[in-house]
Amino acid sequence: MIIKTYKGVFIVSSKMEEILEILEKNARAGVEEIALMLDMSVEEVEAAIKKLEEDKVIVGYNTLINWDNSSKETVTALIELRVTPQRGQGFDKIAERIYRYPQVKACYLMSGSFDLTVIIEGKNMKEVALFVAEKLAPLEGVISTSTHFVLKKYKDDGVIFEENGKDDREALRL
Amino acid sequence: MNLQEMIRPTVRNMPPSGIRKYFDLLNEMKDAISLGVGEPDFVTPWAIREAGIYSLERGHTHYSSNPGFIELRRQISRYVARKYNVEYDPKTEIIVTVGASEAIDIALRALAGPGDEVIIPEPSFVAYKGCTAFTGATPVIIELKEEDEFRLRPEQLEKALTERTKVVILPFPNNPTGAVMRADDQRKIVDVLKDRDVIIISDEIYAELTYSGKHVSFASYPEIRDKTILINGFSKAFAMTGWRIGYACGHPVLIEAMNKIHQYAIMCSPTTAQYAASEALSSCEDEVQAMVREYNRRRRVMVRGFREAGLSCFEPMGAFYVFPSIKSTGMTSDEFCEKLLMEEKVLTVPGTAFGACGEGYIRATYANSYENITEALRRIRRFVSRHRK
Ligand SMILES: Cc1ncc(COP(=O)(O)O)c(C=O)c1O
Numbered sequence: 001m002i003i004k005t006y007k008g009v010f011i012v013s014s015k016m017e018e019i020l021e022i023l024e025k026n027a028r029a030g031v032e033e034i035a036l037m038l039d040m041s042v043e044e045v046e047a048a049i050k051k052l053e054e055d056k057v058i059v060g061y062n063t064l065i066n067w068d069n070s071s072k073e074t075v076t077a078l079i080e081l082r083v084t085p086q087r088g089q090g091f092d093k094i095a096e097r098i099y100r101y102p103q104v105k106a107c108y109l110m111s112g113s114f115d116l117t118v119i120i121e122g123k124n125m126k127e128v129a130l131f132v133a134e135k136l137a138p139l140e141g142v143i144s145t146s147t148h149f150v151l152k153k154y155k156d157d158g159v160i161f162e163e164n165g166k167d168d169r170e171a172l173r174l
Numbered sequence: 175m176n177l178q179e180m181i182r183p184t185v186r187n188m189p190p191s192g193i194r195k196y197f198d199l200l201n202e203m204k205d206a207i208s209l210g211v212g213e214p215d216f217v218t219p220w221a222i223r224e225a226g227i228y229s230l231e232r233g234h235t236h237y238s239s240n241p242g243f244i245e246l247r248r249q250i251s252r253y254v255a256r257k258y259n260v261e262y263d264p265k266t267e268i269i270v271t272v273g274a275s276e277a278i279d280i281a282l283r284a285l286a287g288p289g290d291e292v293i294i295p296e297p298s299f300v301a302y303k304g305c306t307a308f309t310g311a312t313p314v315i316i317e318l319k320e321e322d323e324f325r326l327r328p329e330q331l332e333k334a335l336t337e338r339t340k341v342v343i344l345p346f347p348n349n350p351t352g353a354v355m356r357a358d359d360q361r362k363i364v365d366v367l368k369d370r371d372v373i374i375i376s377d378e379i380y381a382e383l384t385y386s387g388k389h390v391s392f393a394s395y396p397e398i399r400d401k402t403i404l405i406n407g408f409s410k411a412f413a414m415t416g417w418r419i420g421y422a423c424g425h426p427v428l429i430e431a432m433n434k435i436h437q438y439a440i441m442c443s444p445t446t447a448q449y450a451a452s453e454a455l456s457s458c459e460d461e462v463q464a465m466v467r468e469y470n471r472r473r474r475v476m477v478r479g480f481r482e483a484g485l486s487c488f489e490p491m492g493a494f495y496v497f498p499s500i501k502s503t504g505m506t507s508d509e510f511c512e513k514l515l516m517e518e519k520v521l522t523v524p525g526t527a528f529g530a531c532g533e534g535y536i537r538a539t540y541a542n543s544y545e546n547i548t549e550a551l552r553r554i555r556r557f558v559s560r561h562r563k
Contacts, residue, residue, distance in 0.1 A: 001493045018467060036478055037471035167542075171200050172193060173212040174350075174527055 006054075008046035015040060019048050020057065024158075025063040035144065060152060066161050075122055076105075076150040077128045079136065081116040082165040091115060094141045103131055114146070186308055188502055191300075192508070193527050198203040198517055205520040210537040212349065214413040214492045214494070216541075218450070219461040222412065225453030227447045232374045238445050240430075240437040242270025242421070246448050249455040254406070258381065258391035260399060266426040269433055270443045270451075274379045274407040274420035276436070279305045281342065281403050281422060282377050284431040286311035290340035296529030297497070298345040299377070303529075305513030309338065317531035320499060323488050324353035328362035335366070341373050344392055347380035350528045350537035351497040352490020354384055360392065363433045368397040373428065375403045379420070382411035382462060386491040393423065400425045403432075408447075410493075411462050436534050468496050472540040472547055480538075483558045494541040497525065501534040504563045511536055513561070518553035 002013040018038055022029050031045045038045070052058040052138065066076040083094050091109050097119055100167040106119040118136070122128040137145050153161055178186060200206060217223075241247065255261050262268050270276040278301050286292050288310035294302045295316045306313045316334050318324040318541035326344070335342075344363075346355045355363075367374060376392040393404040422432060435558025442448075473490070480487040480498040487498035501511045507524035517523050525532025540547055 018471075021464075021467070022471070036475055039474050167215065169208075169211050169213060169215070171206070171208040171521060172196055172210040172523065174191075174193065174521065 004048075004051060006047040006051040009038075009044055010043055011048045011051070015044075016052065018056075019045065022051065023049075023058065027063070032073060042168060064157050064159055066153065066156075068082055068161075073123055075125055075128055076121045076143070076153070077122075077125075077132075078148045078150065079118040079120060079132060080114040080146040080148070081118060082114045082145075083116060083135065084141045086113075094139065097139060098136065101131075101135060103128075178559070179491035184310065185558045188304070191527070193470075193523065196511070196515065196521065196523075199512070200521065203515075203519060206515065206521055207542075207546050207553075208521040209540075209542060209550055210521040210523045211539050211541060211546075213415040214313070214410065214465070215467055215543065216413040218413050218417070219454075219458050221457050221461075222414065222450045226417075229446055231508050234445055234449060236445065238442045238448055240268075240442055241433055242443055243296075243448050243452070244547075246270060246452045246455075247421075249452055250423070252330075253455050254404070254423060258378075258389070258394055258404075260391060260394045260404070260423075262423040263426070267429055268421060268423050269429050269436060270419065270421050270448060271407075271436065272418045272420070272440055272443050273409060274377060274405050275301055275408070276440060276443075277403075277405045277422040278302065278375065278377065278431075279419055280432045280435045281405070281428075282306055283435050284428070285373050286340050288337065289430065289440035291336060291338045292341040293339055294332070294343050295330075295345060296533040297324070297348075297350050297525055298343075298528055299349045300528065302343050302377075303343065306341075312337070312338075312548045315529065317529075318348075318351065318353070320488055320535075322495070324348060324351035325355055325359055326363060328359065328366050331366050335370065335372070339370070339372050339377055342367065344374060344376040346376075346378070347389070347492025348382055349380065349493055350495050350523070350525065352493045352495045352530070353388070354386065354492040357390060360390060362514050363394070364398055369403075371481065373401050373403065374398060375405060377405045379405065379407050379410055380493040381406060383466060383469060383494060384492045385466075385473060389492075403428055408454055411457060412451075412452065413465065414447075414450070417444070417450055419443050419447040419451050442537065447485055467514050469540065472542075472544060475544070475547055476538065476540045476551070479547070479554070483551065483555040483556060486563065495537050495539055497535050497537055499535055501563070503558060503561050505561070507533055507536055510515050514554065514557055518557045519552050520557075522549045 004011050004013055015038055022034055031042050035042045035045045084093050086093050103120050105121050106116055108117045110117055120128050132145055132147050208458050247268045250268050251262050282305045286309045291314045292306040292311050293314045295318050303313045314334050316330050362535040382390040393399055393402045403424040404421055405422050408414040428441040476496050477487050477489055485498040487496055490496055507526050511524045523536030523537040
């Protein structure tokens with residue numbers, strides 16, 4: 001049982017993990033709600049969340065949106081990049097020059113036959129293609145790019161988009 | 175010919191379930207929230223479903239041996255040894271059944287008959303008394319008490335035992351109360367039973383769903399191991415109610431007797447379910463634990479919710495039910511549940527459905543979404559404050 005502390009408040013690490021488990025599924029869960037679910041005080045939950053934020057374990061509270069169901073037009077593309085690592089900096093410097101663009105939703109260093117995966121969102125294919133051609137491909141160190149457009153999202157961040165979620169149990173059973 | 179006359183009196187005279195009217199009321203109602211369900215809201219983990227589908231694709235659509243595939247019985251043997259610290263020979267001491275339900279039925283049919291007594295602690299799962307009645311044996315009821323946190327007290331058991339007692343049913347963790355046994359009481363109950371010529375049926379189907387430390391199986395006490403039939407299954411822990419698969423473990427003489435009935439009445443548990451269950455035992459520990467953590471969070475919300483509504487509610491440490499007392503409202507269990515359904519569209523089950531001593535209590539399931547639970551609790555709070563005496 002590992003104990004973590006935040007400003008004099010002690011929290012067991014298994015409780016920390018359960019807080020993360022709750023927030024990962026529902027970023028809107030309130031501290032009172034969480035305290036009740038985990039048999040903790042509100043102060044403890046607040047301290048735990050502060051600590052998780054400070055330690056950069058919790059790095060944001062995003063809303064998962066299925067843009068396909070909204071009126072806004074969006075396309076998503078996955079770009080495979082091969083790049084030359086830089087002396088003394090490896091891939092970090094070139095990655096940073098890429099992920100700083102707001103169009104870049106995600107950026108990962110990969111093992112295998114290419115180096116970086118870059119996920120781009122744009123209004124349409126043309127916009128994404130232009131971004132790749134004008135911003136990514138010409139960067140110093142980028143050897144090649146390969147663009148794959150997403151046709152349909154089945155599941156994102158652990159959430160299945162077309163789950164019907166209907167409760168088909170018998171309403172009464174002893 | 176009067177067809178009714180042709181039905182055996184024990185069957186004909188079995189009263190219809192007191193909950194039938196709730197089905198009728200429900201049918202006329204949209205958007206009711208049901209806390210009356212006795213099964214997980216989770217769907218069976220995908221790896222298990224996939225294993226079932228794959229077995230069908232490969233054409234595994236035939237009977238298995240009567241007691242179930244030997245490989246599955248070996249897995250059950252290892253699982254029970256690891257979890258509950260008791261060893262069973264997969265060849266002679268394990269039978270795979272159509273749910274724990276079938277195991278309860280064939281155990282009772284193998285053991286009890288006219289003239290025998292079967293001790294049943296209540297409130298409890300309705301099948302014990304029903305199946306006992308069908309064998310012609312006499313159910314002897316022990317009334318579990320809220321002040322004992324619905325645990326079975328050794329003195330109660332001692333008093334209920336007679337020369338004619340053939341079977342003692344131990345229903346823990348308990349449906350509907352959520353009670354679990356404590357080690358000290360368990361020890362004393364073992365002492366009461368160890369020198370008696372009785373068989374124990376320990377229904378531990380909720381063993382994995384305990385929230386106060388590790389479940390201790392009655393079968394793990396060596397003194398009573400050979401006279402205990404341990405019943406468990408996949409329905410609750412693995413969210414597999416519709417697959418219809420469970421098992422019983424015990425001394426070869428007991429399992430052989432159960433298998434005799436099973437071979438004629440059932441042949442074997444569904445093959446697809448057996449393949450799925452095999453996957454459940456080999457790869458789903460993490461998912462089971464995640465479900466248990468989630469139940470535990472909802473359990474705390476539920477207990478607090480009932481207490482804040484002004485009802486006394488002992489803290490259940492097992493299964494997925496709470497069993498609050500509604501005595502302070504002055505209503506009977508049945509009145510409470512019917513009014514709550516009509517006025518607030520929340521379905522709960524009167525405690526009396528689980529035995530006469532369930533009067534004054536209701537059963538509510540927290541195997542439901544957090545949103546449904548909080549909304550139901552909001553309505554219950556409103557309902558209780560409106561009807562408080
Ligand atoms: C205590 C108890 N035993 C057994 C069962 C039956 O389980 P199965 O689905 O394995 O037949 C239930 C189901 O509600 C139960 O509550």
